Amino acid sequence: MLARSLICRLAADAPKTKTSAHDLPQLARLLQRSILNRNGLTPPAANARARAGKSALVHYRRSYATATATVKKPAAKKPAATKPTATVKKAVKTTAASKTPAAAAKKKKAPAAKKKPAAKKKPAAKKKKPTVKPKAKRAKKELTPDEKERAKVREYKAKALQPPSRSPVSGYMVFVGEALKGTTNATGPQATRMQATTQKWKSLTPAELEHYNHIAQERTEARQAEFDAWVLSHTPEQITAANTARNHLRRIRRTSSGRSIGPQYVAKLQDPRHVVRVQTSYIRFMTERYASNDLKNIKFADAAKLISNEWKALSASEKEKYNNAYAVEKQARTQT
Incomplete structure (x- = not known):
């Protein structure tokens, strides 16, 4: 007690x-000291009291251990486990490695290496365009007169x-x-067939x-009408x-x-829209002389000389007929 x-x-x-329970030995030593000091340090009494105190402490220890064993503390809720990312793992490893003395010594010994500047990329050389040589001009071939x-x-x-074609039929x-229409495949020479037809x-x-x-x-009139329509389908300048x-x-x-140049490329094209010049007195006289057929089978140069001499030999009264015809036609053209 x-x-x-x-x-x-x-x-x-x-x-x-x-x-x-870890503080009980300290309490026991403190108890022994306090009892010895109080009772005058008598060995028999001190030993008896020490034994009594030890038994009390043992009893107190047992009662305290059973009490603490029966009382259960509520389990603390553990946080949801999350998978650490790669960056977290790397950070943990680096911190753990840095805490070790070997890593700290390496850090002190090995100075931080200076980063070399990145080499600048050289600009790509521009591709030169292939030079195209101009084609040599061919020398023009000289044409012969023919x-x-x-x-x-x-x-x-x-x-x-x-x-x-406007040639008459x-x-x-x-x-x-009509006679040779169905005889294209007839036998015999063509000359004999033409003789029989004639x-x-x-x-x-x-x-x-x-x-x-x-x-x-x-048929001749139809050809002429077709030719006139063809002429009118072109401009006067083209004709x-x-x-x-x-x-x-x-x-x-x-x-x-x-x-060999065919007559279809030589004959003159008659255009009714073309304005014909008024014939002079001399041209009228010359036309009249050619129409008389007196100059037939005579060369043009020789016939022109004969007509010129005849015109000069005419009197004024004889030329008056041709002059009057020229004046009347010219006046009619100016009025229209």
Whole structure:
């Protein structure tokens, strides 16, 4: 009882802190000292009291251990486990390594290496464009006189135009066309067939000849109408240029030997829109002399000299007829 009361007093005198089973030996030593000091340090009594105190302490220890074992503390809630990211793991490793003395020594010994500046990239060299050599101009081939003339003929033919044919159709042509219509695959030479056709033409009656002539006249008129429509489909300037080119072709055909230029490129194109100049008195006289057929089979140069001499030999009264005709036509043109 005495030991228990002492322990309770010591517990009350001690500062108000949490005590545990680890503080009991200190309490026991403190109790022994206090008892010895109090009772005059008598060995028999001190030993008896020490044994009593030890037994009380043992009993107190057992009672304290059982009390603490029966009382269970509530389990603290553990936070939800989260997987540490790679960056957290790296940070933990680095901090753990830095805490070790070896790592600290390495840090002190090894100075931080200076980072080398990144090498600047050289700009890519610009690709040079391949130089293309200009093609050498071919030397123009010199044309021969014959080749030059052929080139002119091609140029004039392109300007001359090619109208539909307006040549008149005869009754004989109509008869021959009907007679040879279905004999393209006939046997025998063509000359003999033409001779037989000509004999038949001569043996025709006047009524039959009149029939073929009438058909020929209709075809001639149809050709002329087609030609006039073709002329009007072009401008007067185009017809004038075509006639100029036809004049050049006519001269080439006369001067060149062996040159084949068809009549379709030589004949003059008649355009009703073309304004004809008023004929002078001398031109009227010359036209009248050619129409008389007195100068037939005479060269043009010689005929022109004869007409000129005749015109000079005329008197004023004889020339008055031609002068009056010229004045009347000229006045009519000016009024229109």
